[in-house]
Amino acid sequence: MNDVEIKRVTKSYGQVTALEDVSLAVEAGTTFGLLGTNGAGKTTLFRLLIGHEAPDAGAVEIAGLPAERGVEVRRRVGYLPEHAGFPPSFTGREVLGFHADVRGVPATVRDERIAAALATVGLADAADRSVGGYSNGMNRRLGLATVLLTEPQVLLLDEPTAGLDPMGVDAFNRIVERIAAETPITIVFSSHSHAEVERVCDQVAILDDGRVCAAGDVDDLRRDVGETVTIDLRIGEDDSPSAVADRLRDAPGVTSAEPSDDRGLRVRCARPDTYGVLSMVHDVAAVDGFEVREPSIEDVFREAIDGGVSDASGDQRVGSGPTGGAL
Ligand SMILES: Nc1ncnc2c1ncn2[C@@H]1O[C@H](COP(=O)(O)OP(=O)(O)OP(=O)(O)O)[C@@H](O)[C@H]1O
Numbered sequence: 106m107n108d109v110e111i112k113r114v115t116k117s118y119g120q121v122t123a124l125e126d127v128s129l130a131v132e133a134g135t136t137f138g139l140l141g142t143n144g145a146g147k148t149t150l151f152r153l154l155i156g157h158e159a160p161d162a163g164a165v166e167i168a169g170l171p172a173e174r175g176v177e178v179r180r181r182v183g184y185l186p187e188h189a190g191f192p193p194s195f196t197g198r199e200v201l202g203f204h205a206d207v208r209g210v211p212a213t214v215r216d217e218r219i220a221a222a223l224a225t226v227g228l229a230d231a232a233d234r235s236v237g238g239y240s241n242g243m244n245r246r247l248g249l250a251t252v253l254l255t256e257p258q259v260l261l262l263d264e265p266t267a268g269l270d271p272m273g274v275d276a277f278n279r280i281v282e283r284i285a286a287e288t289p290i291t292i293v294f295s296s297h298s299h300a301e302v303e304r305v306c307d308q309v310a311i312l313d314d315g316r317v318c319a320a321g322d323v324d325d326l327r328r329d330v331g332e333t334v335t336i337d338l339r340i341g342e343d344d345s346p347s348a349v350a351d352r353l354r355d356a357p358g359v360t361s362a363e364p365s366d367d368r369g370l371r372v373r374c375a376r377p378d379t380y381g382v383l384s385m386v387h388d389v390a391a392v393d394g395f396e397v398r399e400p401s402i403e404d405v406f407r408e409a410i411d412g413g414v415s416d417a418s419g420d421q422r423v424g425s426g427p428t429g430g431a432l
Pocket residue numbers: 118121122123141142143144145146147148149150
C-alpha cells in the first residue's frame with residue numbers, strides 16, 4: 106500500500122515551472138528522501154502534499170486521501186516546514202500544549218502525548234525552559250515533537266537539518282532513524298545532503314529543476330552505478346592535473362577525468378579498469394597519493410544531473426557529462 110501517490114503533477118508560479126510532470130509513489134512505512142539543489146521543487150512538492158496548494162495538472166494522494174481534502178489530510182499527516190519558529194517566551198512544554206490544542210489532540214491523552222513527544226526528541230529535561238534559550242538543534246527537535254503529537258500516519262520533514270552543525274544534524278537524524286525503526290510511520294525527508302539521505306532513507310527521488318531525474322531504492326540506485334568507481338589522486342608538483350586529465354579522458358574504461366583542485370585529479374572508471382587506470386597515471390605523472398571510492402548517492406545524483414534517467418523499475422540510462430558536483 107502506498108501512503109503517497111503523485112501522478113503526473115505540474116505546478117507553475119507565473120513563468121516559473123516549479124514541478125513538471127512529476128510522478129512518485131511512497132510505500133507505507135518507508136523513509137523516503139527528496140534530494141535536490143536550491144529551487145529544485147522540494148518545498149513545492151510538500152505544499153501540494155499537505156494540501157496548502159493545488160497542482161495545475163495531475164493528482165496527489167496522501168495517507169489514503171486526495172490532498173485537496175486538506176483538513177482531513179492534516180489530521181493524518183504531520184508537516185514540519187523548513188522555517189518553523191516558536192514564541193521565545195514559551196517553554197517547550199507550552200509550545201507543545203499550544204500545538205496539541207490547535208491540532209485537536211484529545212484532552213484525555215494530551216499530557217501523555219506531550220511527555221512522549223518530549224522524550225522521543227530528547228527534550229524532557231529542557232521542557233520547562235523557555236525556547237528563546239534553546240539551541241538551533243533543540244528548536245528543530247521541538248519542531249519534530251510538535252508534529253508527533255497527533256501520532257501521524259505520514260511525516261513530511263522539509264529540510265529539517267538545514268543550517269545545523271554536524272552534531273545537531275547527527276542528533277536529529279538519530280531520532281528520525283529511531284522513529285522509522287520503531288513505528289510504522291511513513292517519512293518523507295528533504296535534504297541537499299547526499300550523505301544524510303543515504304544514512305536516513307530507504308528510498309530516494311532526485312529532483313532537478315522541477316523534474317524527477319532518478320528515483321528508487323537507495324541500494325538499487327547505488328548498485329546501478331556500482332560498476333563505476335571514483336579515484337581521487339594527488340599529483341606531484343612537477344605535473345599538471347589538467348594535463349594528466351587530458352591524457353586519460355579517452356583511455357579505455359575511463360568515464361571522466363577532471364582536475365579537482367591545483368594538485369587533485371578525480372577519475373571515474375569501470376571497476377575492472379581501476380588497476381589499469383592507476384598504472385596509466387603512474388606512467389605519465391608522479392602520484393603522491395590516491396584513494397579509490399565506492400559509489401554513493403552523490404554519484405547517482407551526478408549521473409542523474411548529468412543527463413542520466415532512472416526510475417524505480419531500475420530502467421536506467423546513464424549520462425556521460427562532466428562530474429561537476431552539483432550541490
Ligand atoms: N510562491 C512562489 N511564487 C513564485 N515562485 C515560487 C514560489 N514558490 C516556489 N517558487 C519557485 O519555484 C521553484 C521551486 O521552489 P521550491 O521552494 O519548491 O524549491 P526547493 O527545492 O524547496 O528549494 P530550497 O532547497 O531552496 O528550499 C523555484 O524556482 C522557486 O523560486
